[in-house]
Amino acid sequence: MPSENNNDKGKGKISRRDILKGFSTVPVLGVFAYDYWKKKALEKAKNKALQLNLGLKDESPKVLTGNSVGKSVVRIGIIGTGNRGTSLLQGAGFYESNAYKELYKRAKNNDVSAKNRIETYQNQEILNIQVIGICDIFDLHAERGLKIASRGMQPDGEPADVKGVKRYLRYQDLLANPEIDAVIISTPDFHHAQMTIDAVKAGKHVYCEKGMTMTQEELFEVYDTVKKSGIVFQLGHQYSKSETIKKAREIVGKNILGKVTLIESTTNRNSKYGAWIRHLDGNGNPKPGSLDTIDWEQWLGNTPRVPFSIERYYGWARWFAYDTGLAGQLFSHEIDAVNQIMGYGIPKTVTSSGGIYFHKEGRDMPDTFNSVLEFADKEFSMLYTASLANSRYRGRVFMGHDASMEQDAKIKIIANGDSTQYKNKIKNGLINPSIPFYNYPESNINVDGITSATEKYYAQRGLINTNVGGMNIDLTHLHLKEWIDVIRDGGTTGCNIEKAFDDTVSVLMVHKSYVEDRKVEWDPVKRKII
Amino acid sequence: MIENKLVKKMNYSRTQIIILMLLRLVLGYHFLFEGVDKLFSQSWSSYSFLMQANWLFSDLFQSLADSQTLLAIIDFMNIWGQILIGLGLLLGLFSRWAAFSGALLLLLYYVAIPPFVEGIFFIDKNLVELFAFLIIMLFPTSHIFGIDYLINNFWSKKNA
Numbered sequence: 144m145p146s147e148n149n150n151d152k153g154k155g156k157i158s159r160r161d162i163l164k165g166f167s168t169v170p171v172l173g174v175f176a177y178d179y180w181k182k183k184a185l186e187k188a189k190n191k192a193l194q195l196n197l198g199l200k201d202e203s204p205k206v207l208t209g210n211s212v213g214k215s216v217v218r219i220g221i222i223g224t225g226n227r228g229t230s231l232l233q234g235a236g237f238y239e240s241n242a243y244k245e246l247y248k249r250a251k252n253n254d255v256s257a258k259n260r261i262e263t264y265q266n267q268e269i270l271n272i273q274v275i276g277i278c279d280i281f282d283l284h285a286e287r288g289l290k291i292a293s294r295g296m297q298p299d300g301e302p303a304d305v306k307g308v309k310r311y312l313r314y315q316d317l318l319a320n321p322e323i324d325a326v327i328i329s330t331p332d333f334h335h336a337q338m339t340i341d342a343v344k345a346g347k348h349v350y351c352e353k354g355m356t357m358t359q360e361e362l363f364e365v366y367d368t369v370k371k372s373g374i375v376f377q378l379g380h381q382y383s384k385s386e387t388i389k390k391a392r393e394i395v396g397k398n399i400l401g402k403v404t405l406i407e408s409t410t411n412r413n414s415k416y417g418a419w420i421r422h423l424d425g426n427g428n429p430k431p432g433s434l435d436t437i438d439w440e441q442w443l444g445n446t447p448r449v450p451f452s453i454e455r456y457y458g459w460a461r462w463f464a465y466d467t468g469l470a471g472q473l474f475s476h477e478i479d480a481v482n483q484i485m486g487y488g489i490p491k492t493v494t495s496s497g498g499i500y501f502h503k504e505g506r507d508m509p510d511t512f513n514s515v516l517e518f519a520d521k522e523f524s525m526l527y528t529a530s531l532a533n534s535r536y537r538g539r540v541f542m543g544h545d546a547s548m549e550q551d552a553k554i555k556i557i558a559n560g561d562s563t564q565y566k567n568k569i570k571n572g573l574i575n576p577s578i579p580f581y582n583y584p585e586s587n588i589n590v591d592g593i594t595s596a597t598e599k600y601y602a603q604r605g606l607i608n609t610n611v612g613g614m615n616i617d618l619t620h621l622h623l624k625e626w627i628d629v630i631r632d633g634g635t636t637g638c639n640i641e642k643a644f645d646d647t648v649s650v651l652m653v654h655k656s657y658v659e660d661r662k663v664e665w666d667p668v669k670r671k672i673i
Numbered sequence: 674m675i676e677n678k679l680v681k682k683m684n685y686s687r688t689q690i691i692i693l694m695l696l697r698l699v700l701g702y703h704f705l706f707e708g709v710d711k712l713f714s715q716s717w718s719s720y721s722f723l724m725q726a727n728w729l730f731s732d733l734f735q736s737l738a739d740s741q742t743l744l745a746i747i748d749f750m751n752i753w754g755q756i757l758i759g760l761g762l763l764l765g766l767f768s769r770w771a772a773f774s775g776a777l778l779l780l781l782y783y784v785a786i787p788p789f790v791e792g793i794f795f796i797d798k799n800l801v802e803l804f805a806f807l808i809i810m811l812f813p814t815s816h817i818f819g820i821d822y823l824i825n826n827f828w829s830k831k832n833a
Contacts, residue, residue: 157827165823171698171763179709 188573211271217627220276220323220347222314222338223330224288227352228279231329231379232288234619236270237295237303239287263615267298270627276323278311280438281456283431285310312438314338318345325375325630327623328352331459332466334444336361343368343376348630350623352379353479354471355647359672362647369640375629377636378643380479381622390583391484391541391550399556399581400543401564406481406525407542410473413534418502418510419472422457429453454505461506463658468508469529470495470654477527478516478649479638480539484550487523488645490516492664495657501532514653527653546580556581648672683812693814697762697772700805704775705759711752719747726785734785754778762809765819772810779803 219235221228229239243264249257274292279285293308311317318326318341325348328338332354342349349369355378356362369376382388394400412418424430432453439451446464449455459465460472482488497512510531517524528537541548545562549555558565560576568574622637629636638646648665652672656663664673685693711717719738726734737743754774761771779799788797815821 157823161823161826164818165765165820167818168694168698168763168765171702175702175705175763179706183713 211269211627211631214271214631217270217272217630218322218324219272219274219327220278220311220317220320220325221274221288221292221327221329222278222317223328223334223352224277224279224284224291225281225329228284228288228327228329229291230619231327231350231352231623232274232291232295233264234267234381234617234623235272235274235327236267236297236620237274237291238264238297239291240294240296240302243296259615263617265298265300266616267620268624269298270624272627273305275305275308276311276317276320276326277308278314278317280312280441281432282436313441315341318342318347323347325349325626329379331442332471333357333446333459333464336365337444339365339376340368343372343374346372346374348375348626350377350379350626353475354466354650355643356651357467359648359651362644362651363670366640366644375626375636376640376643377622377626377629378638378640378646379619379622380476380638380643380646381618382476382479383483383637384618384621384625385552387550387552387554387583388480388483390554391548392486394548394554394556394581395484395541398564399546400541400548401545401559401562402522403485403541403543404523405542406485406523406540407537408477408481408525408527408539409537410469410477410529411534411537412531417534418531419458419460419506419508420454420502420504422454430457432456461508463507466508467650467654468657469497469512470514470650470657472508473529474514474527474653475646475650477539478525478653479646480550481525482642482646482649484541485523487518487521489648489665489667490525490652491519492517492662493649493652493656494662495653496660497529497657509657512657514656516649516653554581554583555579685812685814685817690814690817693809693812694818696805697765697768697809697814700775700802700809701759701762701771703759703802704755705763708752708755708757708759712756717748717752718744719751720744722782723747723785727790728784728787730784751778765815765821766824768815768819768821769810769813772806772813776803776806776810779806 221232224232233239246257246260250261277285277288277292279288289308289310293303293305295303297303309320311320317323326338326342328335328342328349328351330338330352332352335351335354336356339349339351339355356365395403415421415423422430430453434451437451437456442456443449455462455465460468466472493514493516495512495514497509499506499509499511501510512527512529514527515524516527538549538551541550544559545564546556546558549557557579558569558574558576560569562569562576565574565576569576574580626636628634652663652665655672665671666673723734723738723744737747755778758771758775758778760766761768762775779802783797783799783803787795789795813821816825
């Protein structure tokens with residue numbers, strides 16, 4: 144072998160040839176260093192180039208300012224303490240204590256989702272409010288509401304201690320209590336308008352759940368009543384409090400996407416619950432509730448008299464007598480998001496279509512639904528499509544000449560290959576049009592064994608957020624908090640009556656077009672859907 | 674020395690030497706790159722990798738990740754392990770030990786998150802690279818081209 148020959152020849156002395164052989168691979172280190180330096184330099188240049196040109200603020204999610212202790216107590220009445228009402232109470236800082244204990248136990252046993260939920264709840268600010276009036280026409284829900292309002296767990300881990308919380312059988316009586324400053328309305332949609340009008344006339348501030356009105360006439364009445372009064376109104380479009388909405392608004396404002404001419408927005412679900420078939424429990428038995436415990440007459444309100452139906456009670460959204468269908472239930476969140484980001488207001492025309500193609504158990508609400516909103520004067524279209532028979536995730540996409548933005552709990556921007564703005568950057572390799580050039584929140588975790596394959600895996604599972612510095616906070620809490628803050632200190636709410644009006648007109652147009660099977664138009668002069 | 678016995682039996686052709694050398698160099702290059710990249714990337718931590726462990730020893734891996742001290746040690750050993758293994762192979766310095774350590778490290782990565790738990794295929798990049806390391810360990814070239822050549826022929830002789 145060469146080594147032996149060499150050794151014999153050199154008689155123990157190291158020759159130049161030996162040195163060459165020994166260090167023969169050292170130059171590879173030089174290649175390595177150059178390679179690594181080049182990679183780093185390119186990364187740095189890319190980051191710098193993008194940051195400079197995007198000019199986005201390096202903001203992390205806003206942390207709450209502190210709590211409202213020491214300020215005056217705001218006394219609240221809640222009308223409707225079903226599912227949504229319970230979530231609203233939670234957002235207000237009153238967590239059903241048994242549910243909290245259960246969650247706490249699970250968190251102690253290292254259940255990650257329970258831990259996150261507890262943490263999210265603890266991040267809430269103490270709003271210094273008291274819920275002193277409960278109104279629900281179902282005994283079970285009313286009793287649950289009473290318990291939560293008087294002894295519910297607060298974000299600081301202490302149970303509330305509110306004495307004398309009262310149940311009202313009729314909401315008019317709750318409104319007549321002068322001690323109540325403000326009301327939360329979380330009943331089925333068809334009650335919202337009348338309750339809001341009555342509450343405003345009684346001088347109460349109103350937080351009304353979404354699906355504000357069923358008709359134009361109601362909408363104008365609510366609008367006029369709120370405008371004439373001095374009360375603080377907030378529509379339950381809590382999505383506006385999302386950090387990514389704010390970031391997306393900044394992105395659009397800085398023209399990073401170029402001219403946006405098309406927005407695609409979707410909601411897909413594929414479960415009975417998601418399709419509002421909600422009257423059965425997990426074992427297929429009817430959920431609680433009967434004529435003995437539910438005031439059916441009051442529930443029906445002004446709608447046609449029908450015999451008591453547990454199916455209608457839990458799944459009312461399926462019938463147009465009680466709701467504006469997918470328009471009010473799901474599209475309303477989409478138009479809210481688009482309006483928050485683009486600031487476009489009311490569309491010029493709307494065409495909706497769809498049908499009941501899958502869920503044939505009896506309903507008015509279509510399970511397949513498409514709507515085209517034309518903002519002709521603003522030169523842009525919004526396409527909304529929904530399925531209740533397939534849950535494929537399609538997200539919400541803003542398509543501009545220079546880039547597309549996907550916005551949900553995160554933001555992803557992908558440059559368009561034919562972009563004008565990014566033409567040179569794409570040519571220089573600074574931007575690759577097949578991968579996002581901007582992500583928010585930015586992930587600071589490089590998951591790695593030896594290669595980066597696992598990073599993708601981690602991101603796909605949506606676990607990234609657990610390690611990001613910012614706090615998780617319930618959007619409903621932030622939305623309620625804003626309402627309370629404005630009641631106390633003045634100002635305007637994010638979803639005030641003007642904003643609520645615009646969103647609701649869009650919702651009503653989308654619904655009307657489907658029901659009347661025609662294109663509908665907004666007349667901005669007469670302020671009327673025609 | 675066992676090492677020398679094994680080495681003496683090897684009679685590589687010129688092509689075999691070139692290919693084995695290249696394999697040694699690319700493996701070393703890869704490990705050095707990954708190690709150095711982690712060293713200079715401040716946010717890197719083995720935390721999320723360990724937390725994802727999903728097979729037999731997942732509890733052990735996750736408990737390691739839970740301890741700040743242990744995690745710091747693991748991060749340190751991972752980064753410097755990869756750098757030293759990479760350098761060892763590139764320079765041909767103790768390269769059989771380096772290859773052995775590399776194989777061991779890859780075995781740990783493989784066992785922590787084996788591909789068959791989430792999928793059906795049991796081969797992934799880690800496993801393939803692991804066998805490449807074993808080849809470098811059993812078919813060494815550093816005694817021909819590398820610092821090991823100098824050590825074998827001069828340093829060890831002096832001490833004999």
